[in-house]
Amino acid sequence: GQQLNQSPQSMFIQEGEDVSMNCTSSSIFNTWLWYKQDPGEGPVLLIALYKAGELTSNGRLTAQFGITRKDSFLNISASIPSDVGIYFCAGQPSYNTDKLIFGTGTRLQVFP
Amino acid sequence: DGGITQSPKYLFRKEGQNVTLSCEQNLNHDAMYWYRQDPGQGLRLIYYSQIVNDFQKGDIAEGYSVSREKKESFPLTVTSAQKNPTAFYLCASSLGSSGANVLTFGAGSRLTVL
Numbered sequence: 389g390q391q392l393n394q395s396p397q398s399m400f401i402q403e404g405e406d407v408s409m410n411c412t413s414s415s416i417f418n419t420w421l422w423y424k425q426d427p428g429e430g431p432v433l434l435i436a437l438y439k440a441g442e443l444t445s446n447g448r449l450t451a452q453f454g455i456t457r458k459d460s461f462l463n464i465s466a467s468i469p470s471d472v473g474i475y476f477c478a479g480q481p482s483y484n485t486d487k488l489i490f491g492t493g494t495r496l497q498v499f500p
Numbered sequence: 501d502g503g504i505t506q507s508p509k510y511l512f513r514k515e516g517q518n519v520t521l522s523c524e525q526n527l528n529h530d531a532m533y534w535y536r537q538d539p540g541q542g543l544r545l546i547y548y549s550q551i552v553n554d555f556q557k558g559d560i561a562e563g564y565s566v567s568r569e570k571k572e573s574f575p576l577t578v579t580s581a582q583k584n585p586t587a588f589y590l591c592a593s594s595l596g597s598s599g600a601n602v603l604t605f606g607a608g609s610r611l612t613v614l
Contacts, residue, residue: 391542421602430504430590430605431543476542480601486550487533487558488601492542 394477394491402499407464409494411477419480420453420460421488426473434475435462457482467498502527504606506591511611513578513585521576521609523591531596532574533603536560537588546589549574550596578611586613 394411401407411420419438423431435446437453437460444451450463460477477491504525513519525532531550535543545558549568563582568574574593578585588610592603 394542419601423605428588428608428610430506430592430608433602433604436602478603485601486556487545487548488603490543495540 392477392479392489392491394494396494397492398495398497400497400499401467403467403469405467407467407471407496408461409475409477410459410461411479411491412459413479413481413489414458416457416482417460417479417489418457418482418485420451421478422449422451422460422462423476423478424473425476425493431476464496467496469498469500472496472498504591504593504604506589506606506609509607509609511609513611513613515613516580518577518579519611521578521589521591521611523574523576523606524572525574525591525593525604525606526572527593527604528571529593529595529604530571531594531601532568533592533594534558534564534566534574534576535590535592537590537608543590546576585611587611 392411422434425431435451440457441455442453448465452461474493474495476493478488507522533548534546544560547566549555565577590608591606594603
């Protein structure tokens with residue numbers, strides 16, 4: 389099955405730094421979602437995007453729905469230790485609205 | 501509080517045995533999903549159901565079976581035909597065709613084959 393191209397695969401940063409990650413697709417998407425997964429737990433929704441060009445914030449997190457509808461970006465400002473985890477993008481393609489396509493994940497490590 | 505409950509959290513199985521993972525939701529969601537996650541990997545769709553008494557195969561359905569007899573419940577059976585069943589299994593639900601396809605996940609079940 390199709391998976392989204394998510395980068396970077398992993399990041400090791402110092403507390404207080406900003407973080408950026410992105411997802412790209414060869415297909416047009418109707419919806420972009422960003423999830424965070426803590427070790428041994430299920431993913432939790434961070435931000436949902438529904439329109440091309442949309443920019444949405446959730447605290448220190450900001451995500452954007454790319455204008456081409458083929459990509460999305462997630463930024464985390466002033467990282468803290470509890471930001472550690474795996475971040476997944478997910479999209480609903482225009483050609484199949486029954487299910488989401490997931491990215492391969494970005495593993496974030498924050499050092500004090 | 502509404503949510504998705506998966507059980508058991510940890511399960512050990514001998515080779516050749518079938519096991520069933522439970523998934524119950526009280527969100528009144530129409531659609532339910534099962535995903536498999538391997539270490540360092542993304543989520544791969546096993547089966548999904550948009551409505552009671554109906555379900556479709558996902559990308560890796562071989563060796564798995566499901567049922568959807570009630571709206572709230574979507575159990576997954578890992579059969580002996582699944583060659584490499586050790587993994588982390590995630591159940592999710594969404595409003596389905598009646599709303600945006602935003603998934604809510606359970607806490608997961610970790611299956612280990614001995």
